[in-house]
Amino acid sequence: MQLxxxxxxxxxxxxxxxxQHRVTLPDRGDGDSVWTMxxxxxxxxDNLLKERPELFMQGDTVRxxxxxxxxxxxxxxLGQLSYKLQPDDTxxxxxxxxxx
Amino acid sequence: xxxIEEGDLADLRAREExxxxxxxxxxxxGPTLCQKCRSAPAVLLLRVNDIYCRDCFVxxxxxxxxxxxGKSRLLRPDEPxxxxxxxxxxxxxxxxxxxxxASQTDSKRLRLRPSLLMVDxxxxxxxQDVKEVERLAGTYRVPVYRAKLEAVMGASGAHVxxxxxxxxxxxxxxxxxxxxxxxxxxxxxxxxxxSSEATVLPDEARLAELRAQLQQLxxxxxxxxxxxxxxxxxxxxxxxxxxxxxxxxxxxxxxTETRLAVSLLSGLAGGRGAHAHQQTALADRRHGERLLVLxxxxxxxxxxxxxxxxxxxxxxxxxxxxxxxxxxSASIGRATEEFVLGLQASFPATVSxxxxxxxxxxxxxxxxxxxxxxxxxxDTSGGAASALQATRFSQMVSSSGPDRFQYDHxxxxxxxxxxxxxxxxxxxxxxxxxxxxxxCVESGGGCCGGGGxxxxxxxxxxxxxxxxxxxxxxxxxxxxxxxxxxxxxxMPSFVTEEVAARTRRExxxxxIQDFLIEDS
Numbered sequence: 287m288q289l290x291x292x293x294x295x296x297x298x299x300x301x302x303x304x305x306q307h308r309v310t311l312p313d314r315g316d317g318d319s320v321w322t323m324x325x326x327x328x329x330x331x332d333n334l335l336k337e338r339p340e341l342f343m344q345g346d347t348v349r350x351x352x353x354x355x356x357x358x359x360x361x362x363x364l365g366q367l368s369y370k371l372q373p374d375d376t377x378x379x380x381x382x383x384x385x386x
Numbered sequence: 387x388x389x390i391e392e393g394d395l396a397d398l399r400a401r402e403e404x405x406x407x408x409x410x411x412x413x414x415x416g417p418t419l420c421q422k423c424r425s426a427p428a429v430l431l432l433r434v435n436d437i438y439c440r441d442c443f444v445x446x447x448x449x450x451x452x453x454x455x456g457k458s459r460l461l462r463p464d465e466p467x468x469x470x471x472x473x474x475x476x477x478x479x480x481x482x483x484x485x486x487x488a489s490q491t492d493s494k495r496l497r498l499r500p501s502l503l504m505v506d507x508x509x510x511x512x513x514q515d516v517k518e519v520e521r522l523a524g525t526y527r528v529p530v531y532r533a534k535l536e537a538v539m540g541a542s543g544a545h546v547x548x549x550x551x552x553x554x555x556x557x558x559x560x561x562x563x564x565x566x567x568x569x570x571x572x573x574x575x576x577x578x579x580x581s582s583e584a585t586v587l588p589d590e591a592r593l594a595e596l597r598a599q600l601q602q603l604x605x606x607x608x609x610x611x612x613x614x615x616x617x618x619x620x621x622x623x624x625x626x627x628x629x630x631x632x633x634x635x636x637x638x639x640x641x642t643e644t645r646l647a648v649s650l651l652s653g654l655a656g657g658r659g660a661h662a663h664q665q666t667a668l669a670d671r672r673h674g675e676r677l678l679v680l681x682x683x684x685x686x687x688x689x690x691x692x693x694x695x696x697x698x699x700x701x702x703x704x705x706x707x708x709x710x711x712x713x714x715s716a717s718i719g720r721a722t723e724e725f726v727l728g729l730q731a732s733f734p735a736t737v738s739x740x741x742x743x744x745x746x747x748x749x750x751x752x753x754x755x756x757x758x759x760x761x762x763x764x765d766t767s768g769g770a771a772s773a774l775q776a777t778r779f780s781q782m783v784s785s786s787g788p789d790r791f792q793y794d795h796x797x798x799x800x801x802x803x804x805x806x807x808x809x810x811x812x813x814x815x816x817x818x819x820x821x822x823x824x825x826c827v828e829s830g831g832g833c834c835g836g837g838g839x840x841x842x843x844x845x846x847x848x849x850x851x852x853x854x855x856x857x858x859x860x861x862x863x864x865x866x867x868x869x870x871x872x873x874x875x876x877m878p879s880f881v882t883e884e885v886a887a888r889t890r891r892e893x894x895x896x897x898i899q900d901f902l903i904e905d906s
Contacts, residue, residue, distance in 0.1 A: 294696070294704075295475060295692055295702075295704060296704030296705060296710070298704070299704060299710075299711065300711075338711060341711060350724075350727040350728045350730065350731035351723075351727040353689060353692055353693065355693075355696065358429055358440070358696075358697070359427075359428075359429040359430075360429060360430050360431040360693075362431045363418065363428060363429070363430075363431050363437060378696065380692045380693075380696060381704070382475075382644070382688040382689055382691075382692045382727075383705075383723065383727070
């Protein structure tokens with residue numbers, strides 16, 4: 287499944303300073319490629335993150351202070367970690383730590 | 387009060403469960419509608435349960451900004467305003483709100499003439515991308531000024547700010563009033579400095595000296611907290627001085643509710659509780675009657691600001707500072723930020739509650755003098771049985787060890803401080819009387835009686851204040867910052883001038899003490 291993942295607000299510093307990434311999530315192996323946010327986060331941490339994983343994730347969710355939008359909508363309105371990703375979704379991570 | 391009972395934990399668990407269930411419910415029923423217009427799908431979740439569509443959110447956000455400014459009742463129509471611009475998300479959003487508001491053509495136009503002021507902190511924060519900040523500043527189509535942080539180290543009268551000229555590459559076409567704020571601004575090309583009569587900088591050599599002095603001061607800071615606090619105070623003084631030099635009475639800061647809540651708590655941890663009110667107030671008059679500092683974003687959280695920036699395509703640079711990407715243990719500010727944001731994730735009312743509490747706190751019995759560094763009222767008078775005296779006493783006892791008491795182990799610094807005081811860079815010009823001429827010729831006045839027998843006595847007037855003299859003129863919070871400094875030789879001129887002036891005044895007062903008639 288293909289997704290667009292964007293980082294801003296400083297979060298891009300953890301991902302090689304690249305703001306926009308086009309990622310292809312592999313099939314989960316059991317034929318049914320159901321990806322939820324809960325699965326995406328560790329995948330991003332393990333495959334895209336360049337440094338300091340503790341600044342991106344805390345436990346099984348994002349670190350407090352990082353906003354997550356899926357297709358411009360707040361992920362809390364979509365079920366947060368349990369949201370099922372659709373092909374060509376755009377996931378945006380915005381860090382709100384000491385900005386401005 | 388500090389014990390956790392069974393009931394509390396159960397409440398916590400219940401609340402987490404409820405939130406989780408709510409999230410599930412929302413995802414199950416499909417897209418919900420905005421609670422305000424009930425016609426567009428909701429895309430934002432603010433506070434606990436408020437859901438909005440994009441347009442209603444942008445409208446509400448802009449309205450909040452306008453009403454906060456309007457509520458202050460301190461603005462005169464069409465007066466010039468300086469926006470402190472760092473290129474970060476909050477100041478970029480503020481710049482967008484102000485420039486869009488001022489360029490509206492209808493009756494709802496924001497009656498201000500904005501310009502942007504950016505601070506070049508590259509002397510101590512090498513990661514700052516000054517060119518990028520200038521480029522971003524240029525996209526707002528308002529005058530842009532730049533001040534270098536090292537200029538604050540120099541004498542009060544010296545110029546600190548210069549105009550930056552940014553040429554736009556191309557104008558964006560097809561703006562219509564309604565959607566102006568949602569379109570991407572034009573790209574600015576190059577930015578050159580433009581000097582005019584009003585904004586002439588000190589020459590390059592002097593700037594280089596000041597830069598070296600600033601870097602020495604910076605390296606004397608013994609902790610991340612000290613650096614953080616020092617930077618904040620220097621920046622605040624620089625912004626004020628720049629505004630005054632440009633003749634602008636109004637300075638807008640982009641402090642969000644979240645930032646104010648964090649700085650309130652870290653301020654309490656750093657001994658600045660007495661200034662809680664001024665630090666969170668809408669209007670800040672610490673720089674005197676000639677300058678009004680406003681915080682129009684104080685009721686907007688950083689989440690709202692970041693979402694506005696996202697939805698309205700506001701460009702910004704990530705905030706870089708001495709503690710970017712630093713762990714929570716790097717400074718009090720970082721630890722407090724982690725704490726507050728972590729709490730906010732589970733309890734979305736945290737930030738607004740902390741902030742609102744800060745606005746209600748005020749110090750009792752403010753002193754008449756101001757701190758030489760942060761310009762807020764001193765809070766060090768205490769009394770015979772005050773908490774401050776208790777703190778000092780226990781500090782004295784614990785630092786003297788099990789052997790005999792030493793009154794102040796910084797007194798060793800005093801003697802050394804005076805010895806160093808005779809050597810000064812030639813162009814310092816801070817107006818102390820240490821010269822050999824019988825008459826004092828001073829630029830700024832405030833000398834001890836001008837030419838009388840008080841001057842010329844070099845031993846009472848040292849050019850560089852000793853640590854003791856310095857600490858006496860600082861508020862408690864700034865004293866704690868100074869205690870973290872390995873040495874205080876490189877303090878900026880505005881501090882040393884103030885300390886020297888007060889010392890002279892006090893010496894004079896002592897001399898004529900017997901002749902004064904006190905009110906009884």
